[in-house]
Amino acid sequence: MERANLPTLLSPQNLPALARRAKVRYRIATTATDRLRIMAWPIFERLSKTVEVEFVTEREAPDITYHVEWHHQSIATARAEGAFWLLVPPDVAWSEGSFAHVADAIEAGKLAIAKPYLRVISESCLPEIAALGKRGDIIPIQSGDLVRIGVRHMHPLTSSAFVLGRHGRPSLEAIWRVPGEGVVFRHMVRELFAFDPTRITPTHLWYAGDGCTIGDFHIVTDSDDMFMLSFAPLLKETSLYNSNHAVTPMDLARQSLHPMNDTPLTSDFARRGARLHYGPMTEVPWQRVERRADAFIGRAIVMREALRIWTALSGRDCSQASRLISVALQSTALAKRWRHDGPVTVFVPNDAAFEQLETEASRSLLAREAASRLLRVALNHIVPVACEIPFRGQANYATLGGGKIRVDASPAGLRLNGHETQLVETIEVPPNRILIVDRWIIDEADIPVRAAAHCS
Amino acid sequence: MHVGKSDSFLSDALVLAWQMLAQNDADSPPYDDAGEFSLLGDRYHQLLSLDLAEPLPIEEAVRHARAAAVAFFRAGVVRHKLLLLQEIMERFDAKGDVGDPPPVLSDRAGKFAYSDSHKDAAERHYAAAVALAPDFAEALYNLAVLARASGDREKALRLFRLAAGARPHPGAKPHSHFVANALWNVATLQRELGLVDAAIDSYMRALNLLDNFGVHHLELATFLHDLGRLDEAAMHYERIMPYSHLYAAEFVEPNYAEDERQPLDPAGNPLSPFAATMIQKIDGRGCIYYWWHLYLLVPHGSRPIDAATLERSWLSVETSLVDVPLRRVRRWRTSWRLRAATSLEALHHQIGMPGR
Numbered sequence: 001m002e003r004a005n006l007p008t009l010l011s012p013q014n015l016p017a018l019a020r021r022a023k024v025r026y027r028i029a030t031t032a033t034d035r036l037r038i039m040a041w042p043i044f045e046r047l048s049k050t051v052e053v054e055f056v057t058e059r060e061a062p063d064i065t066y067h068v069e070w071h072h073q074s075i076a077t078a079r080a081e082g083a084f085w086l087l088v089p090p091d092v093a094w095s096e097g098s099f100a101h102v103a104d105a106i107e108a109g110k111l112a113i114a115k116p117y118l119r120v121i122s123e124s125c126l127p128e129i130a131a132l133g134k135r136g137d138i139i140p141i142q143s144g145d146l147v148r149i150g151v152r153h154m155h156p157l158t159s160s161a162f163v164l165g166r167h168g169r170p171s172l173e174a175i176w177r178v179p180g181e182g183v184v185f186r187h188m189v190r191e192l193f194a195f196d197p198t199r200i201t202p203t204h205l206w207y208a209g210d211g212c213t214i215g216d217f218h219i220v221t222d223s224d225d226m227f228m229l230s231f232a233p234l235l236k237e238t239s240l241y242n243s244n245h246a247v248t249p250m251d252l253a254r255q256s257l258h259p260m261n262d263t264p265l266t267s268d269f270a271r272r273g274a275r276l277h278y279g280p281m282t283e284v285p286w287q288r289v290e291r292r293a294d295a296f297i298g299r300a301i302v303m304r305e306a307l308r309i310w311t312a313l314s315g316r317d318c319s320q321a322s323r324l325i326s327v328a329l330q331s332t333a334l335a336k337r338w339r340h341d342g343p344v345t346v347f348v349p350n351d352a353a354f355e356q357l358e359t360e361a362s363r364s365l366l367a368r369e370a371a372s373r374l375l376r377v378a379l380n381h382i383v384p385v386a387c388e389i390p391f392r393g394q395a396n397y398a399t400l401g402g403g404k405i406r407v408d409a410s411p412a413g414l415r416l417n418g419h420e421t422q423l424v425e426t427i428e429v430p431p432n433r434i435l436i437v438d439r440w441i442i443d444e445a446d447i448p449v450r451a452a453a454h455c456s
Numbered sequence: 457m458h459v460g461k462s463d464s465f466l467s468d469a470l471v472l473a474w475q476m477l478a479q480n481d482a483d484s485p486p487y488d489d490a491g492e493f494s495l496l497g498d499r500y501h502q503l504l505s506l507d508l509a510e511p512l513p514i515e516e517a518v519r520h521a522r523a524a525a526v527a528f529f530r531a532g533v534v535r536h537k538l539l540l541l542q543e544i545m546e547r548f549d550a551k552g553d554v555g556d557p558p559p560v561l562s563d564r565a566g567k568f569a570y571s572d573s574h575k576d577a578a579e580r581h582y583a584a585a586v587a588l589a590p591d592f593a594e595a596l597y598n599l600a601v602l603a604r605a606s607g608d609r610e611k612a613l614r615l616f617r618l619a620a621g622a623r624p625h626p627g628a629k630p631h632s633h634f635v636a637n638a639l640w641n642v643a644t645l646q647r648e649l650g651l652v653d654a655a656i657d658s659y660m661r662a663l664n665l666l667d668n669f670g671v672h673h674l675e676l677a678t679f680l681h682d683l684g685r686l687d688e689a690a691m692h693y694e695r696i697m698p699y700s701h702l703y704a705a706e707f708v709e710p711n712y713a714e715d716e717r718q719p720l721d722p723a724g725n726p727l728s729p730f731a732a733t734m735i736q737k738i739d740g741r742g743c744i745y746y747w748w749h750l751y752l753l754v755p756h757g758s759r760p761i762d763a764a765t766l767e768r769s770w771l772s773v774e775t776s777l778v779d780v781p782l783r784r785v786r787r788w789r790t791s792w793r794l795r796a797a798t799s800l801e802a803l804h805h806q807i808g809m810p811g812r
Binding site (some may be wrong): 177 | 537545552690697
C-alpha cells in the first residue's frame with residue numbers, strides 16, 4: 001500500500017482528479033496498531049491532503065474473511081449515504097488516468113464499472129515499481145508502461161489462463177498474446193470496481209446481481225481507459241493448478257456456473273474483451289487474435305447455456321435426454337457448430353418418448369462413429385428463438401441442425417411435424433426456454449422410431 | 457528466536473545428509489531404483505553414527521530420519537512448485553516476440569537464481585526423503601509425478617503403485633485424496649501403456665475412493681467411449697457436467713507434526729525457506745543456518761551474513777566434516793545456491809515481507 005498503491009493512486013490523473021470532481025472519502029479498514037504505522041508513512045500526508053481519510057479499526061486480529069465482510073458493510077454505508085462505492089485494494093498499482101476516467105463514466109450516467117487487471121508476482125514487481133520513486137513520492141505510470149510491467153512480472157495465476165498453455169487452473173478468464181503489442185483478455189464475468197449501491201446489488205464477490213442491464217455498465221475494453229496490477233506472492237494457491245490441462249471453453253462454462261460466480265449478466269460480460277497493450281496497436285493482428293478469442297468464448301457461452309439447460313432437466317423424467325446432452329456436449333463439436341447467439345427453445349423428449357424408439361436406437365447414438373448423427377439429432381431439437389407458449393395455429397421453425405419443426409396447435413391438440421404430441425412442461429432458463437415433450441420430432445433416418453409410435 | 461526443532465543432533469544429521477547427497481549431485485541422480493534408495497539410507501545412517509558420541513537406539517534413529525525426510529520432502533515441494541510455475545510461463549513466453557518484455561519467472565528464476573533445474577533439485581530432494589524413509593508415501597508420489605512428466609511411464613507406474621500402497625502421512629489433508637489420486641495415476645499410466653483391463657480395474661479402485669476427478673475425469677469417459685462401453689462412458693460424461701475441482705495432490709502438503717515444522721521467528725511465523733537464516737549457535741562449532749528446509753552447520757558464522765562468508769563457511773565445513781575433495785562443478789553450484797539464497801533474503805528484507 002505504501003510502496004505501490006498510494007504512490008500510483010495519488011498520481012495527478014487518479015485520486016486527485018476524482019477528488020476535484022466529486023467528494024471522496026477514503027476508508028481504510030485496519031488494526032489500531034497498523035493505523036499508526038500507516039499514518040507515519042510520508043505518502044499518507046499526501047493522501048490526507050487529497051481526500052478525507054477515515055480509519056475503521058473495529059478488530060484487532062481480523063481473519064481472512066473479514067475483508068469481504070467489511071466491504072459489504074462499507075457498501076451498506078455508501079448506500080445509506082447515497083454515495084458511489086469503489087473497491088480500492090491495498091495490494092495493487094494503478095495506471096495514470098484510471099480515476100479520471102471513473103469520474104467520466106459516473107458523469108456519463110453509468111451505474112457501475114468493471115475493469116481488467118493482471119496479477120503480478122509481488123516479490124519481483126513491487127520492488128520494481130517502488131524503485132520508480134523515492135519513499136513518499138507519487139509514481140505516475142502510463143497504462144502502456146504498466147501493461148508492460150504486468151507482462152514482465154506476470155503471475156502464473158494469470159498466465160495459466162493462456163489458452164495454449166501447458167497447465168491451467170479453474171478460471172473465469174482466458175488470455176491470448178498479440179506478439180510484441182500486448183494481451184487480449186476475456187472474462188466470463190468481472191468484479192465490479194465501482195458502482196452505485198442504491199441502484200446495483202452486487203453478489204457476494206462483487207459481481208453484478210439482479211436489477212440492471214448491461215447498458216448500465218461501463219465495461220473497460222482498453223487498458224488506456226482503466227488498468228491495474230494486482231500483487232500476489234509467487235507461490236500463492238499452487239495446489240489449485242490443473243497439471244497438463246490448459247484452460248478450455250468447458251472449464252470457463254463450468255466455473256462461471258459455480259454458485260459464487262454465476263450472475264444474470266455473465267453471457268453479456270463474456271462477450272466483451274479487453275485489449276491490454278503497451279502502446280500503439282496494429283489493428284490487423286489484434287483483430288485476428290480477437291476473432292480467435294471470440295470463437296473460444298462463444299463456445300464457452302454455448303456450453304454454459306447447455307449446462308444450464310442440462311441442470312434444469314434434473315428430476316424431470318428426462319434422464320435419457322440428459323445423458324445424450326452430456327455426451328453430445330463433451331464428445332462432439334456441438335458448441336462449435338452452434339452458430340447462433342441469442343435465445344433458443346429446446347424441445348426435449350422425456351423418458352416416455354425414448355420408450356417409442358426401437359431397441360438400442362438411442363444407445364446407438366452414443367457410439368463414437370455416431371457422433372455426427374448425435375450432433376444432428378441434438379441441433380434439430382433446438383430452434384433459434386424463444387417460441388411463444390402456448391402455441392397458437394401453425395408455425396414453422398428452422399432448427400440449428402438445418403431441419404424444420406412444424407407446429408400445428410388446435411383445440412384438438414398439438415402436433416409437431418405431423419405427430420400428435422403432448423407438451424409436458426415448459427421450463428424457463430432465461431433467455432432460453434425448454435419444452436419437454438412426449439415424443440421424438442426428428443428425421444427417422446437419424447433415430448428409428450417403433451412402428452407403433454406412428455399410430456397417432 | 458524460537459526454533460521449531462531445537463535438537464542440534466537433528467541439525468547435524470541434516471547437514472550430513474545434505475552433504476552426502478551433494479556428493480552424488482555432480483555425477484548422477486542420487487537414486488535410480490529401490491536398491492539405491494536403500495543404499496542412500498545406509499549411507500545416511502553411517503554418517504549419522506560417525507557424528508554421534510554414542511549410538512542412538514534404533515527407534516530414535518528412525519524418528520530422526522523421518523523428520524529429516526520431511527525436511528527434504530518440503531524442500532522438494534518448493535522446487536517442484538517452482539518447476540510447475542516455470543512451465544506455465546514457458547508456453548506463454550514462447551508465444552511472445554522481441555517486442556514483448558520477457559517474463560521474470562522464466563527469465564530470472566529459471567536461468568539466474570538457480571544453478572540447477574527445478575526438476576533435478578526436486579527429484580534429488582524427494583529421493584533423499586525416500587532414502588531416509590522408504591515408505592514415505594507423499595515423496596514416492598511426487599517422484600512419480602516427476603517421472604511421468606519426464607516420459608518415463610514405467611518408472612512412474614512403479615512409484616505410483618508404491619505410493620498407493622504406502623501409508624500416507626498422519627497429517628495428510630482430506631482434500632489431497634492421496635490414495636485415490638495415486639490409483640488414478642496408476643490407471644492412467646496403465647491405459648497409456650496399453651494395459652486395458654488393468655487400467656479399468658485401477659480406475660474402478662480409484663473411483664471407489666473418490667467419485668469425481670475434476671478436469672482429468674474426462675479421460676476416463678473418453679477411454680470407455682473408445683472401448684465401446686457406451687453406458688459407462690455416458691455415465692462418466694454426465695458425472696462431470698457440473699463444476700468439480702481436484703487439488704493437485706503433489707502440492708497439498710500434510711499438516712506436519714511439531715518436530716517436522718520449519719523453525720519459527722520470534723513472532724511465531726515460519727522462517728522463509730528461501731532465506732538463509734541463522735537459527736542456533738553451537739559452542740565451539742559455529743552456527744546452524746536454515747535454508748531450503750535444510751540445516752547448514754557454518755563454523756564461526758558471522759552476521760550480517762553475506763554470500764561470500766556463507767560460501768567460505770560452507771566449503772570449510774564440508775571439507776572438515778566429510779573430508780571429501782570437492783569438485784569444481786559442485787563448488788560453483790553451491791556458490792550459486794548461496795548467492796540466490798542471500799539475494800532472495802535481501803529482497804524479502806527490502807520489501808518488508810515476512811519470511812513467507
